[in-house]
Amino acid sequence: MGKIATAIKEKLTKAFNPSQLEVRDESHKHAGHAGASAHAAEHGSSESHFHVIIRSNAFEDMSRLAKHRAVMEVLAEEMKTIHAFSLDADAG
Amino acid sequence: MSRNVQEEIKKAVTSHDIVLYMKGTPVFPQCGFSSTVVQILDYLGAEYESFNVLDDPEIRQGIKDYNNWPTIPQVFVKGEFIGGCDILREMFETGELKSLLAEKNITSAA
Numbered sequence: 780m781g782k783i784a785t786a787i788k789e790k791l792t793k794a795f796n797p798s799q800l801e802v803r804d805e806s807h808k809h810a811g812h813a814g815a816s817a818h819a820a821e822h823g824s825s826e827s828h829f830h831v832i833i834r835s836n837a838f839e840d841m842s843r844l845a846k847h848r849a850v851m852e853v854l855a856e857e858m859k860t861i862h863a864f865s866l867d868a869d870a871g
Numbered sequence: 872m873s874r875n876v877q878e879e880i881k882k883a884v885t886s887h888d889i890v891l892y893m894k895g896t897p898v899f900p901q902c903g904f905s906s907t908v909v910q911i912l913d914y915l916g917a918e919y920e921s922f923n924v925l926d927d928p929e930i931r932q933g934i935k936d937y938n939n940w941p942t943i944p945q946v947f948v949k950g951e952f953i954g955g956c957d958i959l960r961e962m963f964e965t966g967e968l969k970s971l972l973a974e975k976n977i978t979s980a981a
Contacts, residue, residue, distance in 0.1 A: 843954060843958045843961060843962070844952070844953075844954055844958065847954065847955070847957070847958060848939075848940075851940070851941055855941070858941040858942070859941075863902075863903075863904065863942075864942060865904070865956065865957050866957050867957065
């Protein structure tokens with residue numbers, strides 16, 4: 780697992796104590812498209828596209844926006860350097 | 872006079888029923904997530920105003936600050952921020968998006 784993926788996993792584990800957590804680096808699916816190449820050049824890393832699936836009691840009673848905001852806040856540092864981020868967050 | 876980007880965004884999102892900030896245009900989306908949102912809105916026959924953030928670096932940063940939301944696309948309904956691609960897709964799949972538009976009396980283009 781790459782450096783960024785590892786950081787995402789560690790931060791989310793610490794913040795939400797998830798019952799399920801999957802951090803998928805999907806950068807390879809996008810290799811070669813304009814955004815991905817520009818990204819690699821700009822950030823010196825090919826880790827650019829992530830999909831995160833997370834289940835945690837912490838998301839109980841939170842709206843969709845609130846769940847996304849909570850996750851993005853924890854990952855603020857990573858959000859600055861990655862090109863694409865998609866999230867499936869729910870209580871559980 | 873210097874440009875007031877936050878004011879521009881506020882004006883834009885409150886003067887149209889649905890506003891989409893995206894990468895590219897509805898005809899030529901430049902990003903998979905923006906493309907998904909366009910497809911959802913088009914499928915629902917919703918009329919919307921779109922802004923291509925790739926054409927305007929100040930808006931691109933400004934819209935992230937406006938909502939304290941780091942990613943694009945961003946969708947607004949009647950001035951209210953609804954979410955990005957993941958949230959729109961979830962709301963579309965559960966039928967909530969359709970209900971929301973009906974509730975807000977947003978007429979479809981169809």
